[in-house]
Amino acid sequence: MTTDLYAQLAARLGPKGYAADAETLAPYLKEWRGRFTGHTPFLAMPATTEETADVVRLCAAAGASITPQGGNTGLVGGQIPAGEVLLSMKRMNRIRAIDAANDSLIADAGVILQAVQESARESDRLFPLSLASEGSATIGGLISTNAGGVHVLRYGMIRDLVLGIEAVLPDGHVFRGLKGLRKDNTGYDLKQLFIGAEGTLGVVTGACLKLFPRPRAHQVALAAVASPERALALLHRMKAATGAVAAFEIMNRRSVDLVVKNVPMSRDPLPGAPFMTLIEFEGMDAAGLRASIEDALAAAISAGEAETALIAENASQARDFWRIREDISAGHRPEGAQVNHDVSVPVSQTPLFLERANAAAERMCAGVRVVAFGHMGDGNFHYTLMQPAGSDAAAFPGEALSQMVYETADALGGSISAEHGIGVARVADLARFKDPESLAMMRAVKRAIDPNNVMNPRALFV
Numbered sequence: 001m002t003t004d005l006y007a008q009l010a011a012r013l014g015p016k017g018y019a020a021d022a023e024t025l026a027p028y029l030k031e032w033r034g035r036f037t038g039h040t041p042f043l044a045m046p047a048t049t050e051e052t053a054d055v056v057r058l059c060a061a062a063g064a065s066i067t068p069q070g071g072n073t074g075l076v077g078g079q080i081p082a083g084e085v086l087l088s089m090k091r092m093n094r095i096r097a098i099d100a101a102n103d104s105l106i107a108d109a110g111v112i113l114q115a116v117q118e119s120a121r122e123s124d125r126l127f128p129l130s131l132a133s134e135g136s137a138t139i140g141g142l143i144s145t146n147a148g149g150v151h152v153l154r155y156g157m158i159r160d161l162v163l164g165i166e167a168v169l170p171d172g173h174v175f176r177g178l179k180g181l182r183k184d185n186t187g188y189d190l191k192q193l194f195i196g197a198e199g200t201l202g203v204v205t206g207a208c209l210k211l212f213p214r215p216r217a218h219q220v221a222l223a224a225v226a227s228p229e230r231a232l233a234l235l236h237r238m239k240a241a242t243g244a245v246a247a248f249e250i251m252n253r254r255s256v257d258l259v260v261k262n263v264p265m266s267r268d269p270l271p272g273a274p275f276m277t278l279i280e281f282e283g284m285d286a287a288g289l290r291a292s293i294e295d296a297l298a299a300a301i302s303a304g305e306a307e308t309a310l311i312a313e314n315a316s317q318a319r320d321f322w323r324i325r326e327d328i329s330a331g332h333r334p335e336g337a338q339v340n341h342d343v344s345v346p347v348s349q350t351p352l353f354l355e356r357a358n359a360a361a362e363r364m365c366a367g368v369r370v371v372a373f374g375h376m377g378d379g380n381f382h383y384t385l386m387q388p389a390g391s392d393a394a395a396f397p398g399e400a401l402s403q404m405v406y407e408t409a410d411a412l413g414g415s416i417s418a419e420h421g422i423g424v425a426r427v428a429d430l431a432r433f434k435d436p437e438s439l440a441m442m443r444a445v446k447r448a449i450d451p452n453n454v455m456n457p458r459a460l461f462v
């Protein structure tokens with residue numbers, strides 16, 4: 001039966017459209033950090049929506065399930081198959097159309113984010129989604145994980161940037177929702193179902209994306225702050241005073257120290273600062289923007305919200321400031337046993353989250369090392385707890401610490417997964433922390449659209 005399926009798929013896709021040999025499959029079966037490895041009998045690489053629909057229809061008819069994959073940069077393992085047919089969207093890589101007068105662009109699902117950013121720029125527009133994986137992550141993967149990144153504060157998650165979606169449903173029918181409308185109140189907004197669905201409800205094949213005016217002025221500042229409370233006050237001052245904050249990131253002292261220790265050629269621009277905030281601004285008038293930032297930072301220093309601040313003098317210095325933030329993961333990865341989290345709380349609760357989680361972690365594991373950094377302007381921390389220096393890795397209570405972190409976020413009205421998703425890595429945590437009514441609704445939606453569990457059967461649900 002399955003041999004028939006693979007022969008049918010091969011015949012439909014042609015020699016460029018499939019692979020089953022170990023050498024070609026290898027890079028698709030391993031997540032880049034080596035945390036997830038998988039296996040598949042067949043890699044399908046359709047080049048069109050029609051080919052994708054036929055692949056899904058043939059798999060569904062044969063009772064085979066499918067794992068979709070875009071750029072394979074996901075952090076929770078949902079793109080790595082465990083015996084399912086692997087459906088790579090990489091050959092669907094065309095920008096289909098740009099309608100600059102509608103501030104919109106239509107892209108195939110396999111187009112890499114950087115290519116969308118460049119296309120928008122060529123039309124003197126901005127596609128504002130930006131994250132460190134933008135050179136590999138695809139539009140379909142970003143939509144399927146509802147990716148966030150560094151500009152959520154100003155432009156929202158990708159959910160806020162999608163006007164329309166085309167997707168192949170689990171029975172092979174095509175949902176044709178590629179509209180470029182900002183207003184469309186005609187019942188349920190069905191495209192939303194595919195955003196953040198992690199491939200469990202169908203295969204996204206194309207999207208109509210929202211574009212924005214391209215900012216003419218950019219500035220990046222670093223500020224040393226004494227505490228998360230002061231960082232929060234600084235965030236609101238800078239937002240109100242400049243109206244131009246596009247990103248507001250926080251880094252605790254340990255996160256910066258470990259970059260300097262473990263990432264060659266790194267330098268600490270504000271030595272000794274208990275916390276560093278990195279603030280990016282966008283505007284249209286360079287001189288006016290710079291003046292308003294200088295005034296606001298001076299007022300923040302007078303008010304005690306910031307201790308000192310640096311404004312990048314040019315694009316190269318701005319990139320150096322960002323590099324510290326982007327190197328934080330590389331900085332703490334070599335430091336032994338650790339548990340990483342991607343949690344969110346209401347922005348107002350960010351200081352309390354850090355205070356409670358840090359104190360509880362220390363009670364549970366004396367000397368635990370905390371790396372706390374991330375998108376504070378969105379209430380989102382990448383919060384890592386690491387074994388005490390020189391301790392026995394085997395004695396590190398990682399799982400108990402993770403549950404404490406999730407409970408702490410949950411008690412403050414937060415989420416156990418702010419932007420990376422659930423995948424296969426966090427299914428047990430979702431079952432524990434999502435409220436039962438929401439989980440029941442999610443299951444009902446899954447049953448209605450994919451009753452035979454064809455699409456990404458191991459993601460989201462236990």
Ligand SMILES: Cc1cc2nc3c(=O)[nH]c(=O)nc-3n(C[C@H](O)[C@H](O)[C@H](O)COP(=O)(O)OP(=O)(O)OC[C@H]3O[C@@H](n4cnc5c(N)ncnc54)[C@H](O)[C@@H]3O)c2cc1C
Nearest residue numbers: 070071072073074078138140141144147148149199204419
């Ligand atoms: C260095 C680095 C930095 C990152 N920074 C951020 C960040 O700041 N913010 C953030 O939100 N995320 C971040 N991420 C994770 C981010 O979620 C992914 O990079 C991206 O969203 C996934 O895109 P992808 O094309 O690689 O998808 P994949 O990893 O291939 O797939 C991700 C999930 O989507 C599904 N999927 C993929 N394509 C489709 C499709 N066409 N139709 C249906 N389902 C599909 C897969 O089955 C899987 O469940 C980062 C990742 C890395 C490696």
